[in-house]
Amino acid sequence: MDQSTDTVLRSGPVIDATGLFLLISTISVFLLPLFIYFPPVPPSQRDALLETHSPIGVKHNKNNKKPTISSSSTTTIQQLWIYPVKSCKGIQVTESKVLPYGLEFDRLYTFAQLKSPFPVSTNPSSEKPQQTESWEFITQRQFPLLATVTVELFVPDPVKARGRPLYSDANITDSFLLISFPWQEPGLRGLFSWVAAKLARGRTAVPEKQLVLPVNFPSQQEIESRGYEREDVRIWKDVVTALNMEADLPRELALYLGVSNRLGVFRVDPARLREVQRCAPGRDEAGYQPVTGFQDAYPLHLLNLPSVRDFGAKIVTKDDSFRGDLDARRFRANIIVDSGTTTGENNTNPPYDEETWKKVRFERSPTSEAEGKRSTFHVSCRTVRCKMPNVDQDSGERHPAEPDRSLRKFRDVDEGARLKGCLGMQLTPLFDDAEGKKGELESWVEVGMGVEVLERGVHRYINQ
Structure with missing residues (x-):
């Protein structure tokens, strides 16, 4: 055995550019359908609700x-x-x-901002608002991007409830609202969310933030455990006491809408x-x-x-x-x-x-x-x-x-x-x-x- 033959044997098989292209193409052909039908993205809150509920509406x-x-x-x-x-x-x-x-x-919830004669931080503090501050409802008149905030109503589906949900922790006997709005984080994290949105919902999809709110008025136990508070909110010239569920709001919503004041979400009290x-x-x-x-x-x-x-x-x-x-x-x-x-x-x-x-x-x-x-x-x-x-x-x-x-x-x-x-x-x-x-x-x-x-x-x- 000469020296050149010994070198080839010790170096192993050689893959040229054509072989490498064929290998990548073959792997892609097998993996592409998997990415399409089973996108490698974590389940959203909507996916979790769909395990036991169905959306209503046209x-x-x-x-x-x-x-x-x-x-x-x-x-x-x-x-x-x-x-x-x-x-x-x-x-x-x-x-x-x-x-x-x-x-x-209809109109179970309203967003409201905390109005005061001085600036109020968007981050809620542990202290109660001073008497000079008051909650006032907001609409598209002041914040037109509210028109792009999507609301879906999910009601229990008896057929789905028969099976065992994979990753849903929702109470299958209650109805829920799913609130979604466009939001993309800056940098690499935002890029990943953009790709995940395309894989999960199609090429026209954009990254979103989601929030789930109950349709039924929370029980006293839920109010205390979630940190909700009953507070006065102004609707035009009326002032009504309602349940502020601000604790559930993602900070990104105020940034998206352009609300510089503290943002709350109020559930109307049926009583x-x-x-x-x-x-x-x-x-x-x-x-x-x-x-x-x-x-x-x-x-x-x-x-x-x-x-x-x-x-x-x-x-x-x-x-x-x-x-x-x-x-x-x-x-x-x-x-x-x-x-x-x-x-x-x-x-x-x-x-x-x-x-x-x-x-x-x-x-x-x-x-x-x-x-x-x-x-x-x-x-x-x-x-x-x-x-x-x-x-x-x-x-x-x-x-x-x-x-x-x-x-x-x-x-x-x-x-x-x-x-x-x-x-x-x-x-x-x-x-x-x-x-x-x-x-x-x-x-x-x-x-x-x-x-x-x-x-x-x-x-x-x-x-x-």
Whole structure:
């Protein structure tokens, strides 16, 4: 054996560039499907909830986010929306229970900032706020990025609960809210979260922070163990005592929204709801005292699509940013109604006809399988608009002028709210034999229910 042969044998097999490429390609072909179907990322809080719960609501795509013209010749409910966390993304549903304070699950929570005459740190201290400080609710008017905070409602799934959850510590008999917002840490950690988001949810996904909140009001034991506190929070001019669950908030949320003050999240106390006065029916008329939670003023808000289309056609901007297509979601209504007939003599639902309604009933047709389900509402007053509809509900971007400017110009129609724009109506639930019922007052609404106007009249807004 010569020296060259001995050197080759001792050095082992030699892999050239072509062989190395083939080896890497072979490994990649086998591993790529594994990465696609089983991405190497830790489970999220949503994954944990999905072990025992299912989300409710209509699944959205680019084609069904915005309300479309109804195919019905009569006025019907086209969409129903609930907003479990005030000013965050809503959840579109096909049906809902109606309670005295509004639709079930609506406005259970609100974010609030601690206002004071001096700067307050975003990091909560162990000391109680001084008397000069007060909690005030926040909305998209001040912090438009709230529109991009996603809220999902997870309810127990009996089928899933039969199996043993892999990594869920949630109580399988309770419902939960999952709050998500975009957030990417700086540096290498942020890069890893960006890659993990793409692997787990697709190429358009972005890194998120998530927060889980209970739907049911916490027990006294949970309040004490979690460090929650009952505190006063201001909703417009009302001050109500609610449960501050600030201890569960991630610090990143205040940074994302741009809230420089201390941020809290309040759960409405079902035993301390706000009484509704002003234009709402009194106890003698309604049979009970109308109440509301974290809604602005009245239990429900109704929007009529012909009115939205008519008003939207009047908006003219230099950059043509609206193009006559005004997104009804900007107005945050619970009930959106429409009819297939929009013009002509047979139009049963002309623009702004809802402003003559005083009492309405929603009911299925006699031939429907859901016959017997119905709900009745007192149409209490017009909805006086603030600048919140200026916020795009997809991007969280706020238009500098519209539609607020056009609302004040074309919709200054209520003698009780001069120089202010109005669009939509505020509703108060009415219940059959409310005074004689000892149990919980409730009724039902569903998409497709017909709208029957029981009474008409004139409205005049009463300021708070």
